[in-house]
Amino acid sequence: MIKEVNFHIDKLDTMKKYPKSIHYIGNLDLLNKRTISIVGTRKPNNYTKQYTHELAKALTKHNICVVSGAAMGVDAIAHNAATPQNTIAVAGTGLDIRYPAVNKKLIEDIENNGLMLSQFPIKTPSQRYNFPIRNELVVSLGECLIVAQADENSGTMRSVEFALKMNKPIFVLAHRIGESVGTNKLLEQNLATAIYDIDKFIEDFVGFKNEIKHSDDFLEYCKTTPTYDDVMQKFPEKIFEYELSGKIQVTNGLVFVV
Incomplete structure (x- = not known):
């Protein structure tokens, strides 16, 4: 059942204007x-x-609630990894419309186990100018903003x-040059x-x-001083991250643990 929030949400005080109503x-x-x-x-x-999946899942283990916009891509991954019980989704439509249709099952799960919010009354369709309004609410609800990937x-x-107007800390996943140009530009500008x-x-x-330390299969493998090509075949996604964080070093085609 769609209801209207009848109390003040302090987290939304960072918005330019507090919403007239929240459903x-x-x-x-x-x-x-x-x-x-x-x-x-x-x-x-x-x-x-x-x-994005690993991050949202890890946040949930520490009882930190994940907020996103129920859209395809990063939003859906974050909601699913956090589990519906630990996520808040903000809709850009009335809550009687489950949009986008591809996320209908996810949205239903959040309705039943998590929290769906919207500033829009029922029967409000998907319209382009709704989504910046939705985005402001998403950002306001979080203590900080994580941008997983974005074009400029x-x-x-x-x-x-x-987030900048609200003085919210902004974090991004590290990406290669030429990928996620928007977040790389934020890093370049120290934002x-x-x-x-x-x-x-x-x-x-x-x-x-x-305090719970888990064994790291990737680092254990790198202790054998494998070739860069072998590591790329076995752990293509991890080698870049670990090299950036200074945990490994690539020298003369071999991978070493630092």
């Missing part, structure tokens, strides 16, 4: 949890898919503009911080160390 389906108690907003392209590459002139970068290590990022965010 919801689901568990309002999620608004009391610590929250991080995750946004990004509707067409993420494999690297982004993997680390994409709608995702509109969310970045909101965002790159996430090189998910555990370290969460440790800093929650303020304590994760």
Whole structure:
């Protein structure tokens, strides 16, 4: 059942103008949890898919609620990895319309187990100018904004503009040159911080160390000093991340643990 929020949500005070009304389906108690907003392209590459999933899943393990916009791509990955029980989705339509249709099952799961929010009354269809309004609410609900991947002139970068106006910390996944030009430009301009290590990022965010150390199959493999080509065949997504974070070094075609 679609209801209207009848109390003030302090997290939304960072918005330029507090919404006239907010409609919801689901568990309002999620608004009391610590929250991080995750946004990004509707067409993420494999690297982004993997680390958006790992990041949202790790946040959930630390009882941090994931906020996103229920769109295809990064949004859907973040919601699914966080599990419907630990996610808030903000719609760009009335809540009687499950949009986009490809995410209908996901949205239904969030309605039943998490929280769906919208500033739009029922029967409001998908319209282009609705989504910047939706994006502002997504950004406002999070303590910080994570941009997983974005083109320079994409709608995702509109969310970045909101975060800057709200003085929200902005974090991005590290990408190769020529990929995710929007987030790389944020790094170039010192407007965002790159996430090189998910555990370290969460440790800093929650303020304590994760004492449970898991074995790292990738680093164990690299201790055998494999060739770069062999590592690329076995761990194509990890070698770039670990090299950027300084955990490995590639010299003369061989991979060494630093």
